[in-house]
Each structure stands twice: as structure tokens, then as C-alpha cells.
Amino acid sequence: MSSILKISDLTFIYQNSKKASLQQINMDIHEGEFIGITGPTGAGKSTLALCMNGVIPHFYQGDFYGSVMVDQKDTVDNDCVALAGSIGSVFQDPEAQIVATVVEDEVAFGLENLNLPRYEMEERITTALEMTGISQLRNYSTARLSGGQKQRVAIAAAIALRPKILVLDEPTSELDPQGTLAIYETLKNLNELYGITVIIIEQKIQYLAEYCSRLVVLDKGKIAIEGPCREVLSRQDTLQGLGVNCPPVTQLAYMLKQKGLYHGEFPINVDEAYLVVSKVLQDKGRFQ
Numbered sequence: 399m400s401s402i403l404k405i406s407d408l409t410f411i412y413q414n415s416k417k418a419s420l421q422q423i424n425m426d427i428h429e430g431e432f433i434g435i436t437g438p439t440g441a442g443k444s445t446l447a448l449c450m451n452g453v454i455p456h457f458y459q460g461d462f463y464g465s466v467m468v469d470q471k472d473t474v475d476n477d478c479v480a481l482a483g484s485i486g487s488v489f490q491d492p493e494a495q496i497v498a499t500v501v502e503d504e505v506a507f508g509l510e511n512l513n514l515p516r517y518e519m520e521e522r523i524t525t526a527l528e529m530t531g532i533s534q535l536r537n538y539s540t541a542r543l544s545g546g547q548k549q550r551v552a553i554a555a556a557i558a559l560r561p562k563i564l565v566l567d568e569p570t571s572e573l574d575p576q577g578t579l580a581i582y583e584t585l586k587n588l589n590e591l592y593g594i595t596v597i598i599i600e601q602k603i604q605y606l607a608e609y610c611s612r613l614v615v616l617d618k619g620k621i622a623i624e625g626p627c628r629e630v631l632s633r634q635d636t637l638q639g640l641g642v643n644c645p646p647v648t649q650l651a652y653m654l655k656q657k658g659l660y661h662g663e664f665p666i667n668v669d670e671a672y673l674v675v676s677k678v679l680q681d682k683g684r685f686q
């Protein structure tokens with residue numbers, strides 16, 4: 399698989415800030431990956447997302463060292479408009495992202511720069527609204543939307559552009575479990591059907607465990623742990639030390655291990671946890 403986003407020795411210090419918000423970050427993301435980024439508050443996750451989509455260095459002043467190559471384009475030499483076909487974004491605060499007064503116009507907004515034929519624009523808007531479960535909000539005023547609805551509109555607008563990479567910064571923070579699951583399923587479809595590379599920043603680690611192949615944990619502006627999801631989640635002690643909660647099912651297996659009741663791999667979802675618990679009960683002679 400070829401590299402679609404490559405970060406080399408990235409350090410960023412916001413203007414008027416004494417410490418680096420990102421320090422010596424190196425990442426190589428391949429086309430078609432579904433990658434999760436997590437870490438405690440203030441770790442630098444949003445700053446990293448802003449470096450990926452070019453908002454840094456084009457809209458924030460500061461000291462920028464190293465390089466970020468998005469789809470072969472250096473973000474220092476290419477502004478956000480030049481990068482828009484390659485990378486689409488959902489920002490942590492959808493309020494700051496929404497500019498139009500009507501939902502349909504918000505989703506159409508980015509498309510207008512692409513000079514698409516009318517019918518294709520229409521098709522993309524309809525599909526994006528359907529995929530995010532908000533077709534009924536099409537003619538709503540954006541000012542009247544709830545936080546969760548605004549997040550869905552921001553996701554729809556990003557999806558409609560059909561970029562090669564989607565970077566989403568805590569896109570489901572205001573959604574209930576059902577809404578969160580629906581968004582993850584949509585992202586999974588985009589990833590599997592269209593090969594869109596998904597980079598998602600998330601605190602709800604159980605969703606990352608379920609959907610991502612690779613996990614990056616940031617702490618104090620640096621990469622603290624990185625690797626295949628299962629490998630990262632098996633480092634319970636380190637994660638807890640960083641203040642990152644593991645999925646409850648993984649924590650359960652960890653406790654069983656500590657008691658000497660279980661010795662296998664850590665489960666990362668409910669189905670795997672069921673097998674773990676069955677095995678423990680079987681070993682105890684209490685389960686057929």
C-alpha cells in the first residue's frame with residue numbers, strides 16, 4: 399500500500415505559547431487505512447488534525463518544523479483549498495465549521511468550488527444526507543439544529559466532497575450510542591466501498607477498537623504508543639498511566655488475567671469477550 403499522508407519530524411508551537419503542542423511527530427498513513435488517534439485532553443490531537451488539513455500553518459501563526467505531505471502535496475506550499483480534493487475535515491467544534499443558514503446549502507457549499515454538473519451535485523447532497531441519517535433536515539435552518547445534528551451536517555458536508563482522506567476530530571462527541579454507531583458504519587462503508595482513508599480522533603475507545611486497524615496514542619504532544627489496535631490495547635498499564643480508558647471488555651479480561659483466571663489474548667469487542675468469559679467458566683467447569 400502506498401503512503402497517502404506522511405508526517406516527518408513535525409513540531410508545532412502556537413504563537414504566544416512557550417511549549418510545543420506537537421513534538422517530533424512521525425506518521426506514515428497508507429491509502430485505505432482506518433486509523434484512530436486518541437489520548438488525554440491537551441495531548442495535541444486537534445493540533446495534529448489541523449496540521450493534516452493545512453489549517454496549520456495557513457491559518458494559525460506559530461513555529462512549524464518538519465513536513466506534512468498529503469497526497470504528495472506539501473501542506474506548507476499548498477493551502478487548504480489546494481488540499482481540499484485530497485483531504486476533507488470535520489472539526490472538533492462543528493459550530494465553527496458551519497457557515498450556511500440552511501442544511502442543504504451547507505452540504506452544497508464545498509461542492510460549489512468543484513464545478514460539478516447540477517445533477518451530480520444533487521446526487522452527492524442527497525447521498526451524503528442519507529448516509530448521515532439527516533435527509534429529513536435538508537431544508538432546516540442550521541441555527542435550529544442540536545449539537546448532534548450539527549455534527550452530522552459537518553460530516554455530510556465532508557463526505558459530499560468525496561476526498562481521498564477524511565480526518566474527523568471527535569465527530570460523535572454529541573451523539574448517543576445509536577447515532578455514534580451509525581456514523582462509524584457510514585465511515586466503514588466509505589472506507590471499504592470507496593477506499594477512502596479514514597483518520598478519526600476519538601475518546602470513546604471502544605469504537606476505535608471495533609473499527610480501526612491501527613491506533614496512535616498521543617500524550618503531551620508526542621506519540622506515546624502506536625501500532626495495530628489489539629497490540630496497543632493490550633498495553634493496559636501504559637494506557638491507564640496516560641489516563642486513556644480501555645474498552646470495558648478489555649478491562650474485564652485484564653482483571654481476569656490479574657487473578658490468574660485467563661491467559662490468552664485481550665478481547666477488544668463483545669463477541670471476543672464472550673469467548674473469553676466462556677473459556678474462563680469452562681475451565682472452572684461451570685459452562686457447557
Ligand SMILES: Nc1ncnc2c1ncn2[C@@H]1O[C@H](COP(=O)(O)OP(=O)(O)OP(=O)(O)O)[C@@H](O)[C@H]1O
Pocket residue numbers: 412413414415419437438439440441442443444445446490
Ligand atoms: N490556538 C492555540 N494557541 C495556543 N495554544 C493552543 C492553541 N490551541 C491549542 N493549544 C494548546 O496546544 C496543546 C494541544 O491542544 P489540542 O487542542 O491540540 O489538544 P487535544 O488533544 O485536541 O485536546 P482535547 O482532547 O481537549 O480536544 C494544549 O496545551 C493547548 O492548550
Ligand SMILES: [Mg+2]
Pocket residue numbers: 443444445490567
Ligand atoms: Mg481536541
